[in-house]
Amino acid sequence: MEELPGPGPEIRGPPVSQSHAPAAHYDRVTAAWRYLLGEELHYGVFDEGVTDLAVATGELTRRMIEGGRIEQGVSILDVGCGTGAPACRLAQEFGAHVTGITTSEEGIRAAQERAKAAGLAAQTSFELRDGTDNGLPDASFDRVWILESSHLMRRRERLIGEAARVLKPGGRVVLCDITRQRPLDLAEVRRLREPLALLREVFGDARMEGLGDYRALMEGEGLTVDHEVDLTAATRPTFDAWQANADRYRTEVVELIGERAWTAFRDSCDVLAGFWDDGTLGYGLIAASRP
Ligand SMILES: C[S@@+](CC[C@H](N)C(=O)[O-])C[C@H]1O[C@@H](n2cnc3c(N)ncnc32)[C@H](O)[C@@H]1O
Numbered sequence: 001m002e003e004l005p006g007p008g009p010e011i012r013g014p015p016v017s018q019s020h021a022p023a024a025h026y027d028r029v030t031a032a033w034r035y036l037l038g039e040e041l042h043y044g045v046f047d048e049g050v051t052d053l054a055v056a057t058g059e060l061t062r063r064m065i066e067g068g069r070i071e072q073g074v075s076i077l078d079v080g081c082g083t084g085a086p087a088c089r090l091a092q093e094f095g096a097h098v099t100g101i102t103t104s105e106e107g108i109r110a111a112q113e114r115a116k117a118a119g120l121a122a123q124t125s126f127e128l129r130d131g132t133d134n135g136l137p138d139a140s141f142d143r144v145w146i147l148e149s150s151h152l153m154r155r156r157e158r159l160i161g162e163a164a165r166v167l168k169p170g171g172r173v174v175l176c177d178i179t180r181q182r183p184l185d186l187a188e189v190r191r192l193r194e195p196l197a198l199l200r201e202v203f204g205d206a207r208m209e210g211l212g213d214y215r216a217l218m219e220g221e222g223l224t225v226d227h228e229v230d231l232t233a234a235t236r237p238t239f240d241a242w243q244a245n246a247d248r249y250r251t252e253v254v255e256l257i258g259e260r261a262w263t264a265f266r267d268s269c270d271v272l273a274g275f276w277d278d279g280t281l282g283y284g285l286i287a288a289s290r291p
Contacts, residue, residue: 022152025204026104030083032256035249036242036265041082042148043178043283046237053241060176060231061086064147067227067287068174070094074142077101077166079131079159080149084111084124090145091115091123099141101129102149132158139168146175150214151206157217164221167290173223176285180208181232184280195271202261202268211284223288232282239269239276 033041037057044056045063064086070076073095078087081100084107090096100111111126129135131146132155144163153159163173189196200206215225246253246266254262275281 022204023103023105026102027106029257029261030104030106030110032253032261034083035253035256036245038245039083040085042176043231043235043238044241045231045234047234051237051241053238053245056238056241058089060235061089061147063229063231063285064145064174064176065090065093067176067229067285068143068145068172069287070096070143073097075099075140076143076145077134077136077141077163079134079144079146079163080152081107081111081126082147082149083107084114084126086145086147087111087124087126088114088118088120091120092118096123096143098124099136100124100126101131101134102126103128103130132162134162134166136166138165141166142168142171144171144173146173146177148177150175150177151208152204154205154207156207156209156213157220160214160217160221164218164223164290167223169290171290172287173218173290174227174285174287175214176231176283178206178208179232179282179284180210181279181282195274198264198268198271202264208281211286214284214286218286218288223290225286225288227285227287229285230282231285232276235283236273236276239273243269 038054040057040061042057042060044053045059046056047059050056070090076090076096076098078098078100081087081102084100087098087100091098102108105128108126108128115121115124131149132153144167150159167173211228218225243266250262
């Protein structure tokens with residue numbers, strides 16, 4: 001019996017041979033994704049005239065900095081820190097003290113290497129922790145930074161609850177991610193079974209929600225939401241850039257994850273572009289303060 005979709009398109013599909021749980025997924029794909037997505041493992045914001053993916057991913061990070069009102073010397077919890085590129089930028093540009101957490105051991109290793117090479121080891125720490133149950137002390141950070149990791153945490157209310165708990169009074173949480181732009185009913189989920197299964201295979205177990213759902217969760221935790229931006233149109237060129245990287249680094253990527261995964265990645269860019277174009281999925285950024 002088909003499970004009813006949650007508020008977003010649950011990415012479900014036929015049984016596959018490898019685990020799509022985020023930790024196993026990211027351990028498997030991280031090295032290849034550095035070729036496909038770049039050093040910052042997230043979408044790009046392509047402002048007018050921008051064509052370079054690294055510039056565009058840097059711009060998304062800048063939008064997060066703006067929304068989070070990052071200031072000199074703040075302490076930041078980076079939930080879902082990838083390979084540490086945004087954390088190192090925050091440490092470098094703002095003298096911030098950044099604790100990056102992720103469920104991927106591969107990500108921790110890469111982040112620690114990056115920080116050491118940049119002379120930022122004293123200002124950063126990377127730890128294996130789950131964003132939905134982080135075990136960190138109450139009121140211990142000035143900022144909580146959640147850059148494109150929330151879609152991988154099904155217990156979304158626990159993620160936001162933990163973010164609010166570890167924030168100091170006056171602190172801010174800033175989050176950006178893929179968003180669900182409209183509900184999908186069961187018939188549509190069935191019709192889209194194959195493309196949804198492909199996305200799950202390539203990007204892991206994910207669940208998307210609208211910015212309004214994040215707003216409600218944040219407000220439910222007593223946070224004051226004061227910043228919301230729809231980045232759907234600005235992130236749309238990301239898929240062309242990823243496909244161009246797939247073509248450019250085909251040999252390297254196939255060596256790391258195999259021909260089938262390379263093809264699946266390339267095809268998944270078309271699926272995502274279609275969802276962007278037909279108004280199913282998009283991208284948003286939201287920030288809130290703890291009174
Ligand atoms: C799309 S990547 C984004 C990485 C990074 N924020 C960046 O922008 O470069 C998603 C990240 O979320 C992490 N992640 C997934 N589930 C998690 C969880 N439950 N707790 C903490 N991190 C998680 C993954 O390991 C990965 O590092």
